[in-house]
Amino acid sequence: MTMQKSRPAYGVLVFFGLAFALSSYFTFAAVQGDYGLFQRVEINAQKERLASELAEVTADVERMENLTRRLSDIYLDLDLLDQQARDVLGMIRADEIVIR
DSSP states (O other): OOOOOOOOOHHHHHHHHHHHHHHHHHHHHHHHSTTSHHHHHHHHHHHHHHHHHHHHHHHHHHHHHHHHHHBSSSSBOHHHHHHHHHHHHTOOOTTOOOOO
């Protein structure tokens, strides 16, 4: 019987080292990459912020459209016209008191 020398299994070590390196890289990319979890959370936060900003701007536009319609030739709101004229000209009526 002859004794064979056992060689270290470098191929297995290289295989598992390479597999560990690749899995580490893909895990890192999945968490912090351009399309990773952290980026997704940031995009969702930005989406919510922009949605609330859109709601504010939409409400402002609706208010301005209402004011524009109330000052149009078709429908004239005399109270609004009086208020706008006094704001622009800086005048008050004789029965009003100015509080600063």
